[in-house]
Amino acid sequence: MPDPTSPLERLRALQGADLPVHGGRTLAYVYDSGEPEVDRVAREAVATYAASNALDPTAFPSLLQMENELVGVACDLLHAPASAVGTVTSGGTESILLAVQGARDSRPDVVRPRMVLPATAHAAFHKAAHYFGVEAVLVPVGADFRADPAAMAAAIDDDTVLVVVSAPSYAHGVVDPVAEVAAAAAARGVRCHVDACIGGWVLPYAARLGRDVRPWTFAVEGVTSISVDTHKYAYAPKGTSVLVHRDAALRRPQFFASAAWPGYTMLNATTQSTRSGGPVAGTWAVVQQIGDEGYLRLAGRALEAVDAIVEMVGAEPALRVVVPPDSTLVTLATDDSCDPFTLTDELVARGWYVQPQLSFGDHGPTIHLSVSAGTLAHVDELRTALHASVAAAQASGPVAVDEQVVAFIEALDPAALGDEDLDGLLAASGLVGTSADGDLELPSRMAEVNAMLDVASPAMREALLVAFLDRLQRPVRGVLR
Ligand SMILES: Cc1ncc(COP(=O)(O)O)c(C=O)c1O
Structure with missing residues (x-):
């Protein structure tokens, strides 16, 4: 390869070491619509707004307009009432941090705030616990990997400021019994957050496609906030998520203002202050470009790919799906003839990036697949790669640690x-x-x-x-x- 000279040449050369973000074969970290026009529009919008600053909506009113429209789209998807409000954040973790911080600060009367989490809740809640001094009370899930509503209800006490459920959980891809848990939270006057970061843009379309989706939106009484990541299944460029609250009073403690210094009065809805307009504009443009019918089509493709994967796993005696997927995430386990870590390496070597998940509690290691619409066109290649990878992993045998x-x-x-x-x-x-x-x-x-x-x-x-x-x-x- 010629010695790269310009920064952009160097950039492209460096990028060669990364996982591909297109092609539907990277089954974690990235979400691929499989539609090149979507990526083109995203790139142009991000570039157009890369230097704009969403810090001050009066200085950059176009970003405020785009954010309000994005939150509006999310409200429609999430069956939010007319009172609902929201914030565009930088990603799922920031949405979750803000949900926890807001819940804590809504209860200044509580000295040692706690939040009740199913053991399967995303690690972002542990980060929030760490940052904000909110104790995470972990409740074991049932045999179906879903939150146990009775155990969650029993864990709520006078110091509980938040109860959490997932729709779906990342590690197992199943939707918690949101209605039961939210009812228990409401009965104690406690906020209930639904972490729909990964499923929130797919599940509404799955329901419209006639799939069985248990209730998880604001249509469920007692749900006070929902996070949904646009940089996942809205197929938007990285850097956006939406946090929606049932009403403005619930959002109020999330806001921060400081006039306690000689400069501009700092006024923020998120943990960031200066915020690039790039991801906001990129997300807004992608959401317009794909549109409602487009998302229905893409959800259909992703779910069809999931069905094909479940079927191909069923044809491999060494493999099993840990739990039937509720959405677009598939979790695989192996039998004793091979181990998931070797299988992961074999798949990666064949161009399929899947993500190993380590043993946790009573459960052994597994393999995680976040399936995109862009994966559907390649499921036959995946079937071939999976079959060859299982054979190779069996031939080399499980990795033994001394x-x-x-x-x-x-x-x-x-x-x-x-x-x-x-x-x-x-x-x-x-x-x-x-x-x-x-x-x-x-x-x-x-x-x-x-x-x-x-x-x-x-x-x-x-x-x-x-x-x-x-x-x-x-x-x-x-x-x-
Ligand atoms: C259910 C769930 N919550 C939260 C997150 C965190 O999102 P992010 O990586 O955008 O911060 C993820 C990421 O995969 C997720 O799947």
Whole structure:
């Protein structure tokens, strides 16, 4: 390859190392409509608004207009009442952070605020707990991986400021019994947030397509807020989600103003202050471009692809679908003849990026697939790749972690590990290697690394991965020419 000279050439060369965002074969992180015109419109809109600042709606009224229209579309999808209001945020995690922060600040009378979560709730709620000092009360889910309404109700107490359900949960792709949990929350006067970050733009269309969708929107009494990510199944460019509240009073504690300094009065609806107009404009343009009929068509394709995947998994004796999917997420498990980590590597080697999920509680490791509309055109290739990957994973056999290594890891206290210990562990796990010229090297196959993380406790996984990220994020000096 010629030595790249211009920044854009260099950019494209760098991007070659990334997962493809188009082609429907990357089954986590990205969502592909499969329609090139959607991507073209998104790119142009993002570029047009990249320098605009949504910080001040009086300075950039066009962004306010676009945001109000986007929230309006979300309100229509979510059966929100006329009183509903919302905010465009930067993503699912920010929507969730704000839902938790708002719930906490709506109850200044509570000294030790708590939120009741099904054990399957997204990690963003744990981040919110960490940031905002709200205790996460984790309630085990039922055998069907759905929240247990009676146990959730029993966990609510006088200090509970929020109850959470998912529609659907990320790890298992099932919709919680929202109506029962929301009723229990309402009976105690507690807010109930539905995390529909990943399903909120698909489930309404799934229902319209005649699929069985249990109630989860504002049509359910007691639901006070819903998050839905436009940068997932609205197929918008990265950087937007919508947080909708049933009424303005519920949203009020989310707002922040500060005149306690000599500059402009800071006035924010989100955790960000300066906000790029790019993602807002890109999302607005994509939503217009696809339109209601378009989303119905794309949801139909994604769900058809899910059906095909469930069927192809059924044809592989070594595999099973962990729970029948309620939406566009599929979770796979393997039998003893192969392990999910090797299978993941084999699929990745064949151009299909799937995401390993480590053991948790009583459940073994699984493989996660977020299926896009763009995947449908390629399901026959996936069938071939899956079959060959299972055969290859069976031929190489499950990854075994040395008993002594397991014992060693179990004996360590993650909180007491110093930098040298972590360096040693990262090298031993294969997560971080060093090339001949001393550069940090990432593993090309992850099965051994994942198998090792799988035997580690959640606290040890966190410690190792934080140390890993710390090693990754190191400055590259001398770049400016
Ligand atoms: C159910 C659910 N909630 C929250 C999030 C977090 O969203 P984000 O990665 O946009 O912050 C995700 C992401 O996959 C999700 O699936």
